[in-house]
């Protein structure tokens with residue numbers, strides 16, 4: 001069970017890498033637009049994250065801190081998804097993504113990774 005959880009954590013990290021990598025490529029040398037790959041990464045990180053939110057395959061008993069962390073991460077994920085959705089709709093209309101919205105997606109993605117690593 002523990003091994004399966006480790007595999008799901010790995011898939012979760014692949015989702016993070018896909019989302020953040022796609023964003024970095026757009027931020028540095030790209031057109032600073034939102035891409036389908038960002039949505040794919042977010043979906044992978046989100047689905048794997050929800051699977052990890054349940055306390056299986058772990059040796060410790062998750063306390064308040066664990067559930068607070070995944071609640072905050074879930075809210076951040078919803079905000080990233082909303083920003084990507086709004087931004088992509090604007091792109092379709094030819095309006096482009098406002099700079100603040102573009103940088104917020106990168107910052108919030110990084111925030112969720114930091115919470116995953118450092119909040120114990």
Ligand code: HEM
Pocket residue numbers: 009012013016019042045046048049050052053070071073074077080108109110112113114116117119120
């Ligand atoms: C943009 C979205 C997200 C990103 C970039 C992200 C990133 C990360 C990273 C980098 C880790 C560290 C993995 C490790 O321990 O080596 C992690 C762990 C984790 N994440 Fe996420 N995550 C995201 C969304 C979510 C969501 C929505 C949930 C749950 C609702 C979630 C639940 C977890 C859990 C349970 C862990 C394991 C931490 C532990 O067991 O203490 N994540 N995440």
